[in-house]
Amino acid sequence: xxxxxxxxxxxxxxxxxxxxxxxxxxxxxxxxxxxxxxxxxxxxxxxxxxxxxxxxxxxxxxxxxxxxxxxxxxxxxxxxxxxxxxxxxxxxxxxxxxxxxxxxxxxxxxxxxxxxxxxxxxxxxxxxxxxxxxxxxxxxxxxxxxxxxxxxxxxxxxxxxxxxxxxxxxxxxxxxxxxxxxxxxxxxxxxxxxxxxxxxxxxxxxxxxxxxxxxxxxxxxxxxxxxxxxxxxxxxxxxxxxxxxxxxxxxxxxxxxxxxxxxxxxxxxxxx
Amino acid sequence: xxxxxxxxxxxxxxxxxxxxxxxxxxxxxxxxxxxxxxxxxxxxxxxxxxxxxxxxxxxxxxxxxxxxxxxxxxxxxxxxxxxxxxxxxxxxxxxxxxxxxxxxxxxxxxxxxxxxxxxxxxxxxxxxxxxxxxxxxxxxxxxxxxxxxxxxxxxxxxxxxxxxxxxxxxxxxxxxxxxxxxxxxxxxxxxxxxxxxxxxxxxxxxxxxxxxxxxxxxxxxxxxxxxxxxxxxxxxxxxxxxxxxxxxxxxxxxxxxxxxxxxxxxxxxxxxxxxxxxxxxxxxxxxxxxxxxxxxxxxxxxxx
Numbered sequence: 073x074x075x076x077x078x079x080x081x082x083x084x085x086x087x088x089x090x091x092x093x094x095x096x097x098x099x100x101x102x103x104x105x106x107x108x109x110x111x112x113x114x115x116x117x118x119x120x121x122x123x124x125x126x127x128x129x130x131x132x133x134x135x136x137x138x139x140x141x142x143x144x145x146x147x148x149x150x151x152x153x154x155x156x157x158x159x160x161x162x163x164x165x166x167x168x169x170x171x172x173x174x175x176x177x178x179x180x181x182x183x184x185x186x187x188x189x190x191x192x193x194x195x196x197x198x199x200x201x202x203x204x205x206x207x208x209x210x211x212x213x214x215x216x217x218x219x220x221x222x223x224x225x226x227x228x229x230x231x232x233x234x235x236x237x238x239x240x241x242x243x244x245x246x247x248x249x250x251x252x253x254x255x256x257x258x259x260x261x262x263x264x265x266x267x268x269x270x271x272x273x274x275x276x277x278x279x280x281x282x283x284x285x286x287x288x289x290x291x292x293x294x295x296x297x298x299x300x301x302x303x304x305x306x307x308x309x310x311x312x313x314x315x316x317x318x319x320x321x322x323x324x325x326x327x328x329x330x331x332x333x334x335x336x337x338x339x340x341x342x343x344x
Numbered sequence: 345x346x347x348x349x350x351x352x353x354x355x356x357x358x359x360x361x362x363x364x365x366x367x368x369x370x371x372x373x374x375x376x377x378x379x380x381x382x383x384x385x386x387x388x389x390x391x392x393x394x395x396x397x398x399x400x401x402x403x404x405x406x407x408x409x410x411x412x413x414x415x416x417x418x419x420x421x422x423x424x425x426x427x428x429x430x431x432x433x434x435x436x437x438x439x440x441x442x443x444x445x446x447x448x449x450x451x452x453x454x455x456x457x458x459x460x461x462x463x464x465x466x467x468x469x470x471x472x473x474x475x476x477x478x479x480x481x482x483x484x485x486x487x488x489x490x491x492x493x494x495x496x497x498x499x500x501x502x503x504x505x506x507x508x509x510x511x512x513x514x515x516x517x518x519x520x521x522x523x524x525x526x527x528x529x530x531x532x533x534x535x536x537x538x539x540x541x542x543x544x545x546x547x548x549x550x551x552x553x554x555x556x557x558x559x560x561x562x563x564x565x566x567x568x569x570x571x572x573x574x575x576x577x578x579x580x581x582x583x584x585x586x587x588x589x590x591x592x593x594x595x596x597x598x599x600x601x602x603x604x605x606x607x608x609x610x611x612x613x614x615x616x617x618x619x620x621x622x623x624x625x626x627x628x629x630x631x632x633x634x635x636x637x638x639x640x641x642x643x644x645x646x647x648x
Contacts, residue, residue, distance in 0.1 A: 079450035082443070083436055163434025167491065170400045170430070171451035172423035178451070343402040 076173050076181025081188070089154050090189055093147050097193050098200040101139045105204035108135075129205040130217040133227035136201040137298040140231040142263060144197065145238040145294060148190060149259035152242020155186055156334070157252025166343050179338045183331055186243065190235040194228055227301065234294045237323045238263065240330040241290070247334040267291050283313070290326045293319040351375045352499050352530050353382075353399060358408035360394050368394040370554035371408065376532050376547075378498075381525045383545030383562075384534040387642060391554040392534040393431055396503050399532075400428045413499050424452075427497035429505060433488025437477030441468060441487045444476050448491045462490040466520060482513035489520060499530045506540055518544055542634045552642035566632050571610055573601040573617075574626035581622045588616060602630065 084090055105127060112122040126135060159165040168178050209216050218224075241262070245255035267289050274286040286292055296314035314322075353376035360369040369391040376382040386392050397403040399410060401418015415422030435444040445459045463469045466486040471479075476487065485505055492500055502521065506514045514537070521544055525531045535541050541548055542562060549559040558565065575581035578599065585594050585601055595602040603613070607629035617624050 075450055075453045079447045082450055083439060083447045086439060086443070087436075088438055162436060163432055164436060165434070166397075166402055166430055167434040167448060168451055169402060169418075170423060170426070170428045171448060172420045172453075172495075173451060174420050342404060343397070 073173070073177050073181045073184070076178050077184050079168075080182050080185030084155075084185055084189060089151055093151055094193060094196050096147060097139070097144055097197050100143050101136060101197055101200040102204055104135070104139045105201070105208060109208050124208070124212060124214075127205055127208045128212075128214050128217070129202060129209055130219050132198065132201045132205050133219050133223050134301045135205070136197050136227065136231065137301055139201070140194075140197055141234050141294055141298045142291065144193070144231065145234050145291070146260055146263055148193070148235040148239040149242040149245075149263055150256045151189070152186065152239040152244075153246040153256035153259050154242070154252045155182070156243045156246025157249065157255045159246075160250040161252060169343060175339050176335055179335050180331075183240075183243065186239060187232075187236050190239050191232055193235055194232045197231060198224070198228060223301075230297050230301070233320065233323050233327075234298065237290060237294070237327045237330070240327050240334075244330040244334040247337055263291055287314050287318075288322060290323070293322040293326075297323065350377055352378045352414075353410070353412050353532060355395075355399075355410040356408055358395065358398060358410055359406050360391075360398060360403060361406045367554055369398070369405075372551070372554075372556045374549055374556055374559065376499075376530060378530055379528045380546040381521070381531045381533060381544055383541035383548040384532060384551065385536070385538070385541050385548050385638065386534075386551035387536055390536075390551045390642075392536075392551055393503055394554075395551070396428070396430055396501055396532070396534055400426060400430065400501065402430065424495060425498045426501060427492030427495050427499070428501040428503075429485075429488040429492045430501070430503045432507070433484050433491065435476045435484075435487060435491070437475065439476060440473050441476055441479065441483070441490075442472040444487065445472075445491060445494065449494050452495050454494050458494055458496070462493045465493060465524070466490045481508040482510070482516070485509060485513075485517065486520070489517075489524070493524065497529070499532065500524060501532045503534045504536070505533070506535065506537055514540065538634045538638055548634075550638060550641050557641045562634065565637050566634060567637075568604055569607055570630045571603040571605060571607055571613065572626065572628050572630045573603060573613060573624065574599060575601070575617055575622045575624045577622065580620065581617060584616055584620050584622065585613070588613070600626075 108122055108127055111117050112124045112127065115121055125131065159168070169175060173181070206216055242255065242259050245259050246252055249255045249258070271286040271289060271292060274282050293314055296312040297316055297319035299312050300316035300319070353374065355372050355374045358369060358372040358374070361367050372395060374395070384392050384395070394403060398405050399412050399417050400423065410417050413422045413425040436447070439447065442459060442463065445462065446456055449456055449459055460469070463472050466489055468483060468486050468490065471483060476484070479487065485507070489502065489505060492502065505521065506517050509517060518540060521531060521533065533541070533545065545562060547559070547561050548565060550557050573581070573585065581601065582594065582596060585603060589603055589605055593604040610627055610629065614624055614627055
C-alpha cells in the first residue's frame with residue numbers, strides 16, 4: 073500500500089482543490105477572528121455580546137471549533153467528492169487499476185492520503201487560529217498564554233475527525249455516483265439542509281420520543297463533539313444531549329462504514 | 345488449446361452481458377502468441393474495448409475464462425507484466441506529463457528513472473513539463489503509450505491508439521508501435537482502421553457483433569495472390585489458361601478469368617494467349633484488400 077500512498081500523495085500535493093481549500097480554511101479562520109474582534113470592540117454590532125477574552129491564545133481550541141464546523145466540514149465533503157468522482161470523469165480510475173496494486177489497496181491508499189490531507193487542513197486551521205489570536209492579544213496588550221497541550225491535542229483530534237468523516241461522505245458519494253459535480257452537490261445539500269430538516273422533524277414527533285434517532289445522525293454528533301469544548305470565557309453553555317465519547321464512537325463508525333461501503337463498491341463494480 | 349509458453353493471451357468462451365441485457369461480447373476464443381503484433385479488428389461497438397477491459401480486469405466476464413500473461417485478468421502478478429492504454433489516456437489534467445507518469449510509476453512500483461526513458465521513447469521529453477490538460481490529442485495518446493510502457497511490459501495492450509489523430513499523427517503512432525514491437529514484445533492492438541492493422545500486425549482477429557468471426561495471419565486472411573485476365577474470344581482463352589494452370593486454378597466470373605497463380609506469370613500468360621491469336625484486353629495481378637475481407641466477414645456494407 074506504500075506505493076499507492078506515495079502515488080496519491082504525489083498527485084494531491086499539486087492539486088488546486090487542496091491548495092484552494094487550505095487557503096479557504098485559513099481565510100475563514102482569519103475572518104472569524106476579525107469579525108469577532110470587531111464585534112467585541114463594538115458591542116452593538118452583534119446579537120450576543122462578544123468578549124475579547126474568547127479571542128486570546130489560551131482560547132484558540134474553543135474558537136477554531138466554529139471555523140471547523142460546519143464550514144470546514146463542507147469543504148471536506150467537497151474535497152472528498154472531487155477526489156473520488158474525478159477519478160471516473162478523468163478516466164484515471166482505469167489507469168490506477170491497471171497498474172497492479174489491486175483494487176482495495178488502491179482504495180485504501182487513496183483514503184490514507186486523503187485523510188493525511190485532512191490532517192494538514194486541521195493543522196492549518198489551528199496555526200492560523202493561533203496566529204490570529206496572537207495578533208489580537210498583541211494589539212490588545214493581553215498576555216499571551218498557550219492552552220494546555222492536552223486541550224490542543226483533543227482539539228486537533230476533534231477537528232480532524234470531523235473533517236475525516238465529512239471527507240469520507242464526499243469520497244463515498246464520489247464513488248457511488250462516479251462524478252464529482254453531482255457528488256459534491258448531494259453532499260453539501262445533505263450537510264447543510266437535509267440533516268437539519270430531518271433532525272427538526274424527528275425531534276418534533278411525539279415530544280421527542282424518537283430523538284435517539286437524530287442523535288445517531290453524523291453531524292449531530294459532529295456538533296456535539298465540537299461543542300464539548302467549553303470555557304468560562306464563552307459564558308454559560310447548556311449540556312449537549314450527546315456525550316463527547318458517544319460522538320467520537322458514532323463518528324468513527326460512520327467513517328469506517330463509509331470507507332468500507334465504498335471499498336466494496338470499488339471491488340465489485342465494473343470500470344467502464 | 346494452444347501452449348501457454350507460446351501464447352500470452354488466451355480466452356475461452358469469454359462473454360460479457362450487461363445488466364441491461366446487451367450482449368457485448370459473445371463466446372470469444374482468442375489467442376495471442378508471444379512476440380507478435382496482434383490486430384483486434386472490428387467496427388465501432390463490435391466489442392473490442394469490452395474484451396480488452398476484461399483482459400485487464402476492469403470488467404468481470406459474465407462467463408468464460410481468460411489467461412493473460414500467465415495469470416487471471418486483473419491479478420496483480422499479471423498486471424505487473426502488462427502495459428495498457430484502454431480507450432482514451434486517463435491522466436490528471438493539472439499535472440504535467442512527467443508528473444503524471446511519476447504518479448503511474450509510483451503506483452506500479454517502477455523506478456522514477458524509467459519515466460525519462462519512456463518519455464524519450466515516445467519523443468515527448470521536451471514537452472513533458474507541460475500540463476496534461478494542455479496537450480494535443482496526439483500528445484495525450486503518446487503519454488498514454490508512455491504510461492503503458494513504464495513497466496517494460498511483456499504484453500502491451502493498445503486500444504485504438506490512433507483515435508482522434510490526424511494523418512501525420514497516425515503515421516507517427518504506427519512507427520511508434522512498430523518500434524515498440526521490435527525486440528520481441530507482444531502488442532495487442534485494437535483498431536477499426538484497416539490500413540493500420542494491415543501495415544503493423546502479424547495476425548488479426550476480427551470481431552463483429554461481439555463474436556470473433558475469424559483469427560489468422562494477415563496473409564491467410566487476404567488469401568492467395570493471383571492474376572485477373574480478360575481476353576477474347578473467351579472460350580478459347582479459357583482453353584489456353586486451363587491448359588497452362590489446370591482447371592482448379594482457373595475461375596471464370598463475370599467475363600474475367602481469376603487465376604490462382606504467381607503474379608510473376610503475367611508475361612508468360614500474355615505471350616501464350618497472343619501466340620494463340622487471342623486478344624488480351626486486361627491482365628493484372630489480383631490481391632484482396634483487408635477492407636474487402638473485413639466487410640465480407642463482418643457483413644458490413646462497403647461505403648455505407
